[in-house]
Amino acid sequence: MANQATTIFTRPESLNEVVTHYCPGCTHGIIHRLVAESLDELQLRDKTVGVAPVGCSVLIYNYFNCDFLEAPHGRAPALATGFKRLRPDMIVFTYQGDGDLASIGMGEIVHAANRGEKITVIFVNNAIYGMTGGQMAPTTLPGQITTTSPAGRDTASAGHPIRMSELLATLRTPSYIERVSVHSPQHIIQAKRAIKKAFTYQSQDRCFSLVEVVSTCPTNWGMSPTDSTKWLEDNLLAYYKLGLYSEPDDEEDS
Amino acid sequence: MAKILMKGNEAIAEAALRAGGNNYFCYPITPQSEVAEYLAKRMPEVGGVFLQAESEVAVGNMLFGAAASGKRVFTTSSSPGISLMQESISYIAGAQLPCVLLNIMRGGPGLGGILPAQSDYFQATKGGGHGDYRLLVLAPSTIQEAVDLTMLAFHLSDKYRNPVMLIGDGMIGQMMEPVEFPEKYVEDELPGKDDWALTGAKDREKRIVKSLFLDPLALEINNHELYKKYELMKQNEARYECYKISAKNKVLIVSYGTMARICQTVIDELESEGVSVGLFRPISLFPFPEKELRKEILKKNVGTVLTVEMSMGQMVEDVEKVAAGAKPVKFFGRTGGIVPSPDEVKENIKEMIRQDAAPAKRTRKGK
Numbered sequence: 001m002a003n004q005a006t007t008i009f010t011r012p013e014s015l016n017e018v019v020t021h022y023c024p025g026c027t028h029g030i031i032h033r034l035v036a037e038s039l040d041e042l043q044l045r046d047k048t049v050g051v052a053p054v055g056c057s058v059l060i061y062n063y064f065n066c067d068f069l070e071a072p073h074g075r076a077p078a079l080a081t082g083f084k085r086l087r088p089d090m091i092v093f094t095y096q097g098d099g100d101l102a103s104i105g106m107g108e109i110v111h112a113a114n115r116g117e118k119i120t121v122i123f124v125n126n127a128i129y130g131m132t133g134g135q136m137a138p139t140t141l142p143g144q145i146t147t148t149s150p151a152g153r154d155t156a157s158a159g160h161p162i163r164m165s166e167l168l169a170t171l172r173t174p175s176y177i178e179r180v181s182v183h184s185p186q187h188i189i190q191a192k193r194a195i196k197k198a199f200t201y202q203s204q205d206r207c208f209s210l211v212e213v214v215s216t217c218p219t220n221w222g223m224s225p226t227d228s229t230k231w232l233e234d235n236l237l238a239y240y241k242l243g244l245y246s247e248p249d250d251e252e253d254s
Numbered sequence: 255m256a257k258i259l260m261k262g263n264e265a266i267a268e269a270a271l272r273a274g275g276n277n278y279f280c281y282p283i284t285p286q287s288e289v290a291e292y293l294a295k296r297m298p299e300v301g302g303v304f305l306q307a308e309s310e311v312a313v314g315n316m317l318f319g320a321a322a323s324g325k326r327v328f329t330t331s332s333s334p335g336i337s338l339m340q341e342s343i344s345y346i347a348g349a350q351l352p353c354v355l356l357n358i359m360r361g362g363p364g365l366g367g368i369l370p371a372q373s374d375y376f377q378a379t380k381g382g383g384h385g386d387y388r389l390l391v392l393a394p395s396t397i398q399e400a401v402d403l404t405m406l407a408f409h410l411s412d413k414y415r416n417p418v419m420l421i422g423d424g425m426i427g428q429m430m431e432p433v434e435f436p437e438k439y440v441e442d443e444l445p446g447k448d449d450w451a452l453t454g455a456k457d458r459e460k461r462i463v464k465s466l467f468l469d470p471l472a473l474e475i476n477n478h479e480l481y482k483k484y485e486l487m488k489q490n491e492a493r494y495e496c497y498k499i500s501a502k503n504k505v506l507i508v509s510y511g512t513m514a515r516i517c518q519t520v521i522d523e524l525e526s527e528g529v530s531v532g533l534f535r536p537i538s539l540f541p542f543p544e545k546e547l548r549k550e551i552l553k554k555n556v557g558t559v560l561t562v563e564m565s566m567g568q569m570v571e572d573v574e575k576v577a578a579g580a581k582p583v584k585f586f587g588r589t590g591g592i593v594p595s596p597d598e599v600k601e602n603i604k605e606m607i608r609q610d611a612a613p614a615k616r617t618r619k620g621k
Binding site for chain 2: 045046047048049051052058061062064065066067068069070071072075078079080081082083084085086087090107108110111
């Protein structure tokens with residue numbers, strides 16, 4: 001018995017064995033893994049098409065072992081819509097950051113959700129533009145310092161940060177929307193459950209699904225990974241409340 | 255099959271369906287909204303996809319996603335809407351996907367007007383979006399030709415894995431004419447889509463459809479690959495038609511679309527008045543039928559080349575390039591939604607012939 005090795009943890013089949021370009025402490029790696037594990041467990045990998053955004057995760061297509069499309073900035077939900085309408089038998093997911101989804105892609109995400117496209121959106125919210133070097137995003141907190149808000153976000157001119165999950169949950173079309181975080185093992189387990197649920201709803205052809213993952217950006221926040229985790233907990237989670245925002249069965253109540 | 259009287263927009267919609275273009279994404283805009291209205295009824299009958307999007311920006315990107323499936327996809331719009339699609343057109347061209355776009359042109363710039371114009375020639379043929387790319391561009395001059403070219407567009411798009419754009423002015427969209435749909439649309443053999451369409455990585459390596467090449471050498475290779483295709487198009491897909499070309503022609507008109515049709519009337523009338531004029535009508539605007547036009551321009555009897563457009567003069571630049579100084583190239587055009595009458599084109603030609611007695615001098619006349 002003692003000599004028999006049993007594999008209890010391995011790389012998901014849905015991920016390629018490659019080195020990613022993500023910064024140390026970045027949570028994209030965790031989120032990629034949760035998506036990949038979900039695809040594996042639901043046995044969806046070989047009928048899945050991912051849609052990559054523009055932003056830090058633009059190269060996600062190199063890391064996943066499934067077919068991929070690379071979208072223009074913010075347009076991933078439109079590409080996903082076009083593909084899924086023609087291939088309803090396949091699984092389509094977008095993976096988008098907060099600049100991509102909540103700023104330039106606001107129109108596409110709202111209308112894809114409102115049409116009830118049977119796609120899954122993994123929305124990674126770290127309250128800043130990462131790839132372009134730390135500019136203010138629509139999700140940047142009031143007073144948060146970025147390269148384009150050096151004195152801190154001024155809500156008098158930039159408005160308040162947009163809460164996408166709450167905004168999309170106002171739509172009457174049935175959907176599954178949940179906000180999770182990946183800053184602790186417990187939260188990672190909850191995030192995994194939500195992501196798997198989103199793909200399950202899609203595979204059942206139930207509804208549009210979106211999981212907002214509150215995330216860190218140590219590099220552009222100018223903090224160590226551990227300080228970033230603490231900052232997320234103290235600041236982001238106070239504004240972006242974790243929880244379930246919409247379930248497809250809510251339809252009757254609205 | 256008997257001829258049916260149809261409005262241009264509806265005939266184009268029906269032609270697309272018959273060419274297997276069963277997947278359509280749209281946003282309403284005058285003067286082509288009838289295409290969407292027609293397909294909203296017809297698409298469910300053929301089991302296709304009809305989707306009215308939230309904007310032309312979304313339409314273009316839906317086409318992008320849909321085209322990656324390997325199925326035939328198309329959209330129709332008009333000038334301002336086509337401008338909004340330029341982002342996705344550039345990406346689709348870069349990612350080498352097939353799709354068909356129809357631009358029923360209206361006057362511009364800006365919101366312009368809703369009446370017929372040919373002022374999107376530059377945008378269509380010189381690449382309206384960013385980066386080194388070309389569309390294959392076809393310009394019908396009758397409703398029947400719009401039907402035929404719509405069907406051809408799907409074929410060429412698959413053949414070259416490149417977006418194909420049909421451009422017609424508002425007249426092509428709004429006019430009614432008898433048309434005949436081929437019983438069966440026969441196509442020569444096309445390359446399969448098995449080696450690029452996204453179908454899921456089952457029993458094969460995964461595939462990526464993208465236009466991103468961060469390594470400059472890889473991007474340059476992609477640019478060269480695209481330009482090899484454009485060279486092939488130039489060799490194989492130049493299309494044009496000549497009307498009353500003869501050794502008696504003093505003037506050679508170069509005109510396309512509805513404007514070329516009006517010029518035919520002008521040529522007939524001038525012929526009865528004893529003035530011989532010929533017409534060279536490019537059908538493919540990219541590739542521009544350069545060799546063929548050059549041959550006509552160089553004929554000894556041709557004194558002057560007159561380009562007639564419903565614009566301030568766009569195609570005329572390509573005609574000048576082809577003439578390369580061998581003959582004077584003149585221009586006549588009306589724009590803003592005004593379709594020149596045969597009489598005013600005729601008067602312009604007569605005036606030009608009078609002037610030709612004097613030393614030749616290039617004029618650009620936009621009335």
